Every structure is written in structure tokens, then in C-alpha cells.
Amino acid sequence: MSLTQTELEKKLAELIDRHHVPGAQLAVLDGDTITEVTAGVLSIRTGCPVSTDALFLPGSIGKLYTATLVLMLADEGLVDLDQPVKTYLPDFEVRDAHARDSVTVRDLLRHTSGFDGDVFIDTGRGDDALPRYLQEIRDLPQIADPGTIWSYSNSGYSILGRLVEVVADTVFETALRERLLEPLGLEHSVVFPEEVIGHPHAMGHVPNPEDPGSLMVSPQWGLFRSCGPMGASLVASAGDVIRFALLHLDGGVAADGTRLLSAEIVAAAQQPQIDLVDDTVLGESWGLGWILDHFGDVAVIGHDGNSLGQNAFMRVAPAQRFGFCLQTNVESALAMYRELADWLFEERLGVTTRQDPAALDSPVVADPSRYVGTYQREGLVFEIAEAEDGSLVASVRASHAAAEMQNLPPMDDLPLVPVVRDGSFLLELPIADSALLAVFFNPADASAAPTYLHFGGRAHRRVS
Template sequence: MSFSEAELEKKLAELIELHQVPGAQLAVLDGDTLTEVAAGVVSLRTGAPATTDALFLPGSIGKLYTATLVLMLADEDLVDLDRPVRTYLPDFEVRDPHARDTVTVRDLLRHTSGFDGDVFIDTGRGDDALPRYMDEIRDLPQICEPGKIWSYSNSGFAILGRLVEVVGDTVFETALRERLLDPLGLQHSVVFPEEALLHPMAVGHVPDPEDPESLVVTPQWGLYRSCGPMGASLVASAGDVLRFVQLHLDGGVAADGTRLLSAETVAAAQVPQISLVDDTVLGEAWGLGWILDHFGDVGVIGHDGNSLGQNAFMRVAPDQRFGFCLQTNVESAMTMYRELAAWLFEDRLGVAPRQDPEPLATQAVADPARYVGTYQREGVAIEVTGAPDGSLLASLVISREGADTQDLPPMDDLPLVAVARDDSFLLKLPIADSELLAVFFNPDDASAAPSYLHFGGRAHQRVSA
């Protein structure tokens, strides 16, 4: 039996009050029924109410739109996913020549390029934003060889966006609008801030630097145009996100009967490409753009998104044609998402999202030297040290500059909570509302000393013991 609008409104209102979220939007798909509700306000500054037609920043959920554009080009035989990116972008450069020449389109879609990926650079508002971004990442370093491990890469999707431009002879936002938003009839989805101004619109909220217990409106609304294919271009309602997802549930056919993707490509995108190491919060594997998971015995696809002071989540069970999109205007709403997902899926399908491993009774680690050391990626270093009681601590140093790293609190000597899973710990950052799984691993030899620390979807390479 489908959830009623009143039930969903009541639950959403309860959750935003419990988790101190200013406003949120929820869309639930059940069969062919799409129910949309909202609660709270879109801005603490104005007090304007959140509505179902308000536009939020879905963040990286927009990567699914970029992936879909690439898959459309593949359907048209304009792109071969297993050819090197340089086939289509001859000027593509990264620091490592081997990676430059061998990274494939598939590697970018499934986040296995092996190069660092959180580069957010303002290259202007012009149509040359992505070409200029490509010039800026020519020295992007490798953390491993292509295809070896999974590590989330925002830059990889900017490169895919540039591929869409070159192969399609257009600019990314035009391709997004003309190939997806317009054919799907998405009336509450836009690609530029000036278009969003014509709609009710949510702003992000972050802790007040002078009073961390209070929230203030973000000093910057969204990320730069160069970050568009990473998800920054998309501004949409939760309902429109699910209307986009329906394209993939309906075998590539739009609501008006127009075929945009082949059924074979839609199915292939949902086939696991690589397993995840930190597999509790995100999922168990990655497809061609999709997070792939199981809630109990139910297969689930989805994606999450963060923007400046906004956090969104989407999970759908394709076979059962059931799922939801939650959009919030705070920077971290993981706990709220988990409670909502459990409530919806347990009630409707009798299954729940996977849970983190349980903390161990004793936190003393048998062999601290196995883990102690420095793990880093571009702009981020994690220093793991031993505590007097035998437990482990982690300190994070963020050296890269950007709109997403302003006014960060100190992140020193944070407990790594040992759990009932080998080489795994829970780590909670002061900027997050929930613990995340941190996994030490060695892709060459699981029994050897870890060579990487996976946390927050990113692999950090061990550089010292």
C-alpha cells in the first residue's frame, strides 16, 4: 500500500525537527505513483516555506545525468566506453603519462581512473569553463594505476563533461537541457543560477563559525561552472530527480514514449563494475554512474549529493519500482537519510539499508603499527596515531583551498572506533552528523600492511609509517 501524502509530510516534519534541518523536500515513487512533500523553510534568513516545486542543489546526483549523456553518445556509436579518453580528448593531460594514455571512458564512469579528483576551480562563467578546467588539471597526480581501485573522482566527471562537449559539438549545459531535461519534461530542473531565480529556491546552511551550534546561510550558493558535470549544473526538485530516474526504470524510454537510451545500455549501467571497500553507507559496488547496493535481498540503485550547505540522497529498487529522493539544506544529513530510508523500505518492502559494523567491546588494537602513519591524497592528509590506551586516533589536515573548505573546525585526535570487521573503524568528523567507515587495505595483498586508507569514498595513499 502506497504512503499517503499526509504520512510523508508528518514523517518529514518530524525528521527535520529531530535533526535540526531548516528545510527538506521528499519525493517517493511507488509503482507509477509519485508523491512529493516538503517541510520547513528554504532559508533561515527569509523564512520562506519549503515547497514541492522549490529547487535544491542535488549535488553529485547530477553525475548520473552526466553519465547518461555519455551513455547516449555510446548508444549512437560516437563513444566507445573502453577506448582511452585521449581518443576523444587529444589534449587530455594528467601528471602520469601512462595514466594519460590508458584511462578509459569506463574508468571515469566507475571512478577507477586512479588519479586524485577533488579539484574545484573557478575558471569563469563562459562557455570555455571546461576547456580551461582541463588545462588546470594537467598536473593531477595518481594515487594508483588506472583500473586498480575505486576512489571517487569529481575531476573525472568534469572530464566526461568535456567529452560530451567535444563529441557532441555543444556546451555541457546545452547538452544537459536539450538531451535530457527538455525531452523528459522536467519543469522544475534548470542549469544556471539565473534560471533558478525564477523558481522558489533553497539556500544552503552551515554552522556559524562564531557559534557552531547555530546555522547560517552559506556565503556562496553553488559551485563553479567548471564543476557542472560533477553535479553543480543541476538545480532541481526532488520530484524531478525521480522523474529522471524513471527513464532508467523504464528501459530508456521517456514518459512521452520517446526512446532516449537503449534498454541494453540501461541494463549495462546497473551491472557492478567494481566492488567498494567502505561499503556500508554508499553501497556495495559501482556501476556506470550508479551506486549499486542491496537492502536485504532487494537490489537498490542510487546516488548521493553534497553542495555548499546542501545534502541530497536518492535510492530506488528498480525491480519493485519503489524509492525516494530526499533533499535538505544542511551540509550533512546522513543520519536523517538513514532513518528515512529504513522507515520507507521496512514499511513497504520489509528490508532496511545495511548498517555499520558494531563497535568492539575493547578499543585496544592488537598491532597499532599496522595502521599508524600518514595517508594522503591531493590537499588532504590523515595522520593515524596510537593513543595511550592502545586505541587509534586520526587527525585530518585539509590544505586545498576552495568554497567547500572555508571555516573548517580543527580535526585533531579524532577516535578511530574499532568495529567487528577486519581493518575497519568508524570515524566521525566534526563537520558531519554521522560516523563513516574507514577501511585500511592493501589491493595487492590483503594480509600485508595496508597501503591505503579508504574514507569518505576516497582512497588515501600511505606515505609514511
């Protein structure tokens, strides 16, 4: 039985109240019907109510749009996913010469390039923002050999955006608008901040540093133009995000019958490319742009997004033609997403989301020295230490540009809670509303001392 608009409105209102979210927008797909509901306010400063046509920052959900543009070019025979990126971008450089010459387009789509990925650089508002970004990341360090491990890479998607520009002979935002937003009839999706002004729109909210228990409007709205293909370009309603997803549920055909992608490449994008290590929050594997997961025995695809005080989630079950997009105007809404997803999928399909492994009764670790050390990637360092009681604690230092804009609180001596899965712990950062799985692993030898810490979708290499 389908969920009614009244039921959805009631549940969304309950959830934003329970999880202290200023406002939210929800679009639920059920068969051929999209039901859009809202709750709360767009900004605590203005008190304007959320409307279904309001624009939010879907964040990294926009990576799916970038991936779709690349798949279009592959369909047209202009891009071979298994060719090195350098085939299409001769000026592409990273620190490691082997990676520079061997990282493929497929590697970037599935986050297996092996180079550090969270580099946010302001290269200006001009049409040369992406070429300049590529020049700025020429010294990007390698954390693993290409194709060997999965580690989420924002930088990889800006490289893909530049590939779109070169191969399609246009700027990224024009390609996004002309190849996707307009053909799909997405009237509540725009690509530049100045286009947002004519629409009701959400402001992000972050903890108030003078009163961490309360929220304030985020001092910055959106990321740099160079981050556009990472998801920063897209500003959209939840309903429009679901309407975009329908392109992939309908085998590449738009609502008006226009074919934008081949059925073959749509199907290929939803096939597992690589398994994930921390496989509870996101999913069990990655496709060509898509998170791939199972809720019970139901196959699910989707993506999440976070952008300076806004947090969005999208999950759909293609076979059942059921799913949703949730957009919120708060920094972290993971707990709300999980509760909503469980309710929606259990009510409609009788399944729930993938759960975290259960915590052990004791926090004491049998061999803490196995894990103690420093693990790092570009802009982020984890110091893992043994506490007096034999448990493990983590101290986190963030220095990348996005962290500076977020005005992060101290993150010292945070407990690592061991779970029933070997080498895995639950870790909750003070900027989050839920614990995430932290996994220590060695891709070369599972029985040896860990060489990586995987957390928040990223691999951090052990350096001491």
C-alpha cells in the same frame, strides 16, 4: 500498502525536527505514482516555507545526468566506453603518462581512473570553462594504477563533461538541457544560477563558526561552472530527480514514449563494475554512474550529493518500482537519510538499509603500528597516531578549494573506533552528523601492512 501523503508529511516534519534540518523536500515513487511532500523552510534568513516546486542543489546526483549523456553518445556509436579518454580528448593530460594514455571512458564512469579526484578550480563563467579546467589538471597526481581500485573522482566527471562537449559539438549545459531536461519534461530543473532566480529555491546552511551549535546561511551558493558535470550544474526539485530516474527504470524511454537510451545500455549501467571497500554508507558496488546496493534482498540503485550546505540522497528499487529522493538544505543529513530510508523501505518492502559493522567493546588496537602513518590525496591529509591508551586517533587537514569555502573547523585527534571487520574503524568528523567507515587496506596483499586508507569514498595513499 502505499504510504499516504499525510503519512509522508508527518514523517518528514518529525525528521527535520529531530535532526535539526531547516528544510527538506521528499519525492516518493511507488509504481507509477510520485508523491511529493515538504517540511520546514528554504532559508532561516527569510523563513520562506519549502514547496514541492522549489529548487535545491542535488550536488553529485547530477553525475548520473552526466553519465547518461555519455551513455547516449555510446548508444549513438560516437563513444566506445572501453577506448582511452585520449581518443576523444587529444589534449587530455595528467601527471602519469601511462594513466594519460590508458584511462578509459568506463574508468571515469565507474571511478577507477586512479588519479586524484577532488580538484575544484574556478575557470570562469565562459563557455571555455571545461577546456580551461582540463588545462589546469594536467599535473593531476596518480594514487593508483588505472582500473585497480575504486576512489570517487569529481575531476573524472568534469573530464567526461568535456568529452560530451567535444563529441556532441556543444557546451555541456546545452547538452544537459536539450538531451535530458527538455525531453524528459523536467520543468523544475535548471542549469545556471541566473535561471534559479525565477523559482523558489533553497539556501544552504552550515555551522556558524561563532556558535558551532547553530546554523547560518552558507556564504556561497553553488560551485564553479568547471564543476558542472560533477553535479554543480543541476538545480532541481526532488520530484524532477525522481522523474529523471524513471528514464532508467523504464528501459531508456521517456514519459511521452520517446526512446532516449537503449534498453541494453540502461541494463549495462546497472551491472556491477567494481566492488567498494567502504561498502556501508554508499553501497556494495558501482555501475556506470550508479551506486549499486542491496537493502536485504532488494536490489537498489541511486546516488548522493553534497553542495555547500545542501545534502541530497536518491535510492530506488527498479524491480519493485519504489524509491525516493530526499533533498535537504543542511551540510550533513546522513543520519536523517538513513532513518528515512529505513522507514520507507521497511514500511513498503520489509527491508532496511545496509548497516555499519558493530563497534568492538574495547578501542584498543592489537597492533597500532600497522596503521600509524600519513595517508593523503590531493587537498586532504590523514595523520593516524596511537593514543596513550593504545587506541588510534586521526587528525585531518583539508586544503582543497571546497574545504576553504566551507570554513572547516579543526579536526584533531578524532577517535577511530574499531569494528568487527578487520582493518576497519568508525570515524566521525565534526562536520558530519554520522560516523563513516574508515578502511585500511592493501590491494596487492590483504595480509600485508595497509597502503591505503579509504574514507568518504576516497582512497588516501600511505606516504609515511
